[in-house]
Amino acid sequence: MKTDLTVNGEARQVEHESRTTLLDALRDHLDLTGTKKGCDHGQCGACTVLVNGRRVNSCLSLAAMHDGDEITTIEGLGEPGALNTLQEAFVNKDGYQCGYCTPGQIMSATAMLEEARDGAPSHVSETLTGSVPLTDAEIAERMSGNLCRCSAYPFIREAIAMSAEKKS
Amino acid sequence: MKEFTYARAETLDDAAGQLDETARVIAGGTNLLDLMKLQVMAPEKVVDITRLPDLSEISAEGEGLRIGALVTNSQLAEDHRVRSLYPVLSRAILAGASGQIRNKATTGGNLLQRTRCPYFYDPAMACNKRDPGAGCAAKEGVGRMLAVFGVSDDCLAAHPSDMAVGLRALDAEVEVRSPDSSTRRLKLDELYRLPGDRPDLETTLAVDEIITAVVLPAPEKGAVQAYRKVRDRASYAFALVSVAGNVTLTDGKIARAKLAYGGVAPKPWTNAKVEEMLVGQAPDEALFRKAAEALTADATPHSDNAFKLPMLRRTLIAVLREATGLADASPGTDKTKDAA
Ligand SMILES: Cc1cc2nc3c(=O)[nH]c(=O)nc-3n(C[C@H](O)[C@H](O)[C@H](O)COP(=O)(O)OP(=O)(O)OC[C@H]3O[C@@H](n4cnc5c(N)ncnc54)[C@H](O)[C@@H]3O)c2cc1C
Ligand code: SF4
Numbered sequence: 001m002k003t004d005l006t007v008n009g010e011a012r013q014v015e016h017e018s019r020t021t022l023l024d025a026l027r028d029h030l031d032l033t034g035t036k037k038g039c040d041h042g043q044c045g046a047c048t049v050l051v052n053g054r055r056v057n058s059c060l061s062l063a064a065m066h067d068g069d070e071i072t073t074i075e076g077l078g079e080p081g082a083l084n085t086l087q088e089a090f091v092n093k094d095g096y097q098c099g100y101c102t103p104g105q106i107m108s109a110t111a112m113l114e115e116a117r118d119g120a121p122s123h124v125s126e127t128l129t130g131s132v133p134l135t136d137a138e139i140a141e142r143m144s145g146n147l148c149r150c151s152a153y154p155f156i157r158e159a160i161a162m163s164a165e166k167k168s
Numbered sequence: 169m170k171e172f173t174y175a176r177a178e179t180l181d182d183a184a185g186q187l188d189e190t191a192r193v194i195a196g197g198t199n200l201l202d203l204m205k206l207q208v209m210a211p212e213k214v215v216d217i218t219r220l221p222d223l224s225e226i227s228a229e230g231e232g233l234r235i236g237a238l239v240t241n242s243q244l245a246e247d248h249r250v251r252s253l254y255p256v257l258s259r260a261i262l263a264g265a266s267g268q269i270r271n272k273a274t275t276g277g278n279l280l281q282r283t284r285c286p287y288f289y290d291p292a293m294a295c296n297k298r299d300p301g302a303g304c305a306a307k308e309g310v311g312r313m314l315a316v317f318g319v320s321d322d323c324l325a326a327h328p329s330d331m332a333v334g335l336r337a338l339d340a341e342v343e344v345r346s347p348d349s350s351t352r353r354l355k356l357d358e359l360y361r362l363p364g365d366r367p368d369l370e371t372t373l374a375v376d377e378i379i380t381a382v383v384l385p386a387p388e389k390g391a392v393q394a395y396r397k398v399r400d401r402a403s404y405a406f407a408l409v410s411v412a413g414n415v416t417l418t419d420g421k422i423a424r425a426k427l428a429y430g431g432v433a434p435k436p437w438t439n440a441k442v443e444e445m446l447v448g449q450a451p452d453e454a455l456f457r458k459a460a461e462a463l464t465a466d467a468t469p470h471s472d473n474a475f476k477l478p479m480l481r482r483t484l485i486a487v488l489r490e491a492t493g494l495a496d497a498s499p500g501t502d503k504t505k506d507a508a
């Protein structure tokens with residue numbers, strides 16, 4: 001079957017089996033290997049991409065269900081030599097060790113900051129109806145879908161906080 | 169994953185017409201694909217309902233709210249009407265899964281997600297739910313996550329949804345569409361079956377019925393609602409136990425108490441006796457302790473999960489304290505705003 005996607009602003013067509021996930025379509029069919037496969041079961045967040053601007057686990061999604069969708073992967077944010085604010089912050093703050101979870105962390109944080117700016121509450125928010133400052137505890141909760149086996153969490157949170165400050 | 173035919177439904181009639189024993193609806197796919205990868209589920213046909221019109225909206229219905237079956241968990245938790253008038257629902261959803269999963273997970277799919285019993289997930293182990301009559305490996309196995317109410321000799325598994333527990337404390341109803349285009353409404357309690365000797369049959373839905381919406385009744389003025397979840401890590405883990413509370417005080421007495429319990433039964437659990445003990449009484453520690461004892465009196469724990477009983481009692485007491493003002497509210501407890 002054939003599926004049309006817009007990936008990082010470019011129209012792409014993928015020819016695939018019905019059971020191909022969005023993750024495998026990106027990595028194996030489009031050679032966009034920045035998006036990682038950790039668990040393949042929605043448990044680690046390494047495969048996080050943006051679909052129409054919202055973060056999802058690409059491993060738990062069928063490519064066929066994304067016909068016409070806009071997908072953003074880590075390759076779409078910046079490149080060596082021209083990193084975006086968040087990528088730069090991860091470098092500055094040492095927000096990784098092995099780097100395997102990093103693309104997922106950065107894609108997730110990209111959307112998370114957007115959600116927070118739109119006033120979406122989280123599990124740890126004191127109020128559901130007032131404004132919520134993006135504290136360290138808020139960042140930790142909102143990023144809990146991204147695991148880091150190297151446990152670089154404190155620096156990941158610092159990098160995200162730094163980038164959030166820069167943008168506001 | 170076994171191969172399957174993918175079909176994108178254009179209309180509800182089209183979707184229903186394609187459903188039979190060998191086919192499954194896919195919505196967010198976060199549970200179905202997980203299980204298909206492990207071959208715990210292996211439908212021959214997968215019917216994609218995500219392009220069906222009109223199922224992705226939250227709209228007013230009478231004095232209540234109608235939540236389309238394709239409304240995502242994020243969309244629902246973020247909705248301003250839900251946050252101010254039905255806060256326990258936002259809180260229950262936000263206590264579950266992750267930002268990424270909530271963005272894909274749908275209202276219908278969340279209700280119909282399957283148990284996280286580890287033996288159900290492992291096709292090498294005996295499981296009556298996967299394979300009726302095969303036996304139940306969990307009985308003599310590791311039983312930490314299993315249920316303590318409503319279980320049978322054939323299956324001890326718990327329903328994992330947080331959202332459903334919040335909905336139960338709100339008396340939500342589920343709208344279901346049958347293939348002859350008629351619709352019926354079920355209380356949440358009528359949607360789920362207890363395992364008995366057929367743990368493979370989890371709901372009262374026919375194979376070709378589709379959930380189209382969840383309907384919330386008119387909000388209650390001045391209620392305090394709370395969702396409290398206890399789990400093995402601070403976030404992104406299923407409930408060991410959870411309690412949803414929806415409590416109204418009038419003149420210093422408990423006028424209404426709707427309570428639902430998660431992680432402890434094959435469906436969102438309730439206990440009318442506990443609610444009756446509370447209604448008409450002034451909030452009081454001794455009363456709460458008595459109610460909590462009554463709740464766990466008829467539990468039937470596995471040897472590994474008896475810890476859930478004191479944990480559930482303490483969680484209920486904590487919810488009641490905060491909901492009635494005996495303790496300060498912590499994140500998870502919210503006063504409902506009055507409807508505009
Ligand atoms: C790592 C991880 C952690 C999680 N943690 C939590 C947690 O803490 N708390 C929690 O509550 N949940 C948790 N979840 C589960 C998650 O909430 C569910 O996977 C999700 O809600 C299912 O919704 P879906 O739309 O993706 O369902 P799908 O996977 O699309 O469908 C699930 C089932 O429902 C059926 N179905 C779907 N929609 C309809 C419909 N409209 N009519 C009839 N049948 C339908 C499908 O055929 C399928 O059998 C977690 C999941 C993962 C992977
Ligand atoms: S408890 Fe239920 S789901 Fe778990 S192994 Fe036994 S029969 Fe299967």
Ligand code: FES
Binds near residue numbers: 036039042044057
């Ligand atoms: S690879 Fe998708 S969540 Fe782990």
Ligand code: FES
Binds near residue numbers: 097
């Ligand atoms: S940096 Fe190694 S897994 Fe996160």
